[in-house]
Amino acid sequence: MPIRQHRPPTDEFVEDFIEHAVPSAIPNDRFIDWDSIDDDVDKYEKQIEAIAGLENATESEFVEGVADALMAADDTREWIDFYFELVGERGNKYSSLEGVWKFYPVQRAIDGGDREEALDLAGVLQNVGLQYIVDEGNVRDHYRGMLVGMESHARKNRQGLCFEDEVEKRVAEVTDRLGEDGYDVEYDDEYTTAYDDDTGQEKTVDFAIFEDGDLAVAFEANCYKVQGSKPSEIRRSYNHVAQRMRNDGVVFVWITDGQGWESMENVLAESYNDIVDVYNLHQADEHLAADLVDDFDDE
Structure with missing residues (x-):
């Protein structure tokens, strides 16, 4: 099941997401x-x-x-x-x-x-x-x-790296909060896990939180400074991943941001409707920790 406790209607989610979207993930000093x-x-x-x-x-x-x-x-x-x-x-x-x-x-x-x-x-x-x-x-x-x-070419890769740095800060903070609440948790980056089925397929995620040594939460992080076809492809892929992860008892969270979403509101709405646990950085700051704590408490 999705973990989002604050689940506004789709149009309200999209409006809030766009209002608080960061223009770019690259800070001035980078x-x-x-x-x-x-x-x-x-x-x-x-x-x-x-x-x-x-x-x-x-x-x-x-x-x-x-x-x-x-x-x-x-x-x-x-x-x-x-x-x-x-x-x-x-x-x-x-x-x-x-x-x-x-x-x-x-x-x-x-x-x-x-x-x-x-x-x-x-x-x-x-x-x-x-x-x-x-x-x-x-x-x-x-x-x-x-x-x-x-540097204009190098910044294409730096956009993703800088955004992953921002997401890692949030993942670390959530992990610390869960630890303070008594859970035996830790996090890692670039973690590869096999699906719990007969396909033999694996998935590498950007970040993962473990409880008692077992994978509990998987995170993917993407920032889009400009519009394009890639977010639509990623949405379809992550919807499939989210379903398989949940079948294995793993929470799947997509943290994404960037001004490119301003012209892709339909894709953003579909992402929220399908995956549900979608946050930008602002929404992650506002709700992610509470959502995960509630999910852990319900186990």
């Missing part, structure tokens, strides 16, 4: 991962000094200098990655109208002593604008700026 950026800058200090040494070289001197560095590199791929990050490209290859340069075969050829391959790649980098970066600014500052720009 918007940019400066420690990681500084680590990357330090990691490429040798490459930065080498490429800066080619400032004001002729085009041919620049290409020769980059090729020389590639031929002498202890880790050729590290140098290739750095050069392309300077021009704003990350991945396993570079492609353009003129062709495709797959980094692993290029690295293998250069490591095998193929200077023509090194010169070809150096020529591509010069043509893309690497020499312009070296001649027109501070390479170290430019690289740091490129890493800041690439």
Whole structure:
């Protein structure tokens, strides 16, 4: 059975959820991962000094200098990655109208002593604008700026990590309250449990509370800053998980939040109707502890 004691009508739940939804799970001080950026800058200090040494070289001197560095590199791929990050490209290859340069075969050829391959790649980098970066600014500052720009991609993963941190605070607080009430409880993250049936299937949940060593409550945590199809897919999946968990005597709780829900009210309503034990952070603060305590008391 669902644990929610405060169960308003669906429209009231949706209105309350949207009113108190957080815009994003990333706090200001984690918007940019400066420690990681500084680590990357330090990691490429040798490459930065080498490429800066080619400032004001002729085009041919620049290409020769980059090729020389590639031929002498202890880790050729590290140098290739750095050069392309300077021009704003990350991945396993570079492609353009003129062709495709797959980094692993290029690295293998250069490591095998193929200077023509090194010169070809150096020529591509010069043509893309690497020499312009070296001649027109501070390479170290430019690289740091490129890493800041690439943070927009990193923030997609950070959104989920930051939200999980917020949910873990609530799970820890609930576990402490249950402990204070005399229950032998503890919690863990990334816990995998097998369903109590003949399928042999397992489910890994973001957080789990155990009572007397047995799984009692499973939590999933998701934050959506923008709308999309994923919440609908997750809702269907979690509805199935919730039913199977309850069949095994385990409470299933979905804590979700984010301004993306503002344009997905229908999906939110379906989630509440199907799963019931759905909370955003505000609602978890208001009701989750009491709901779980009541559920434990009823056992």
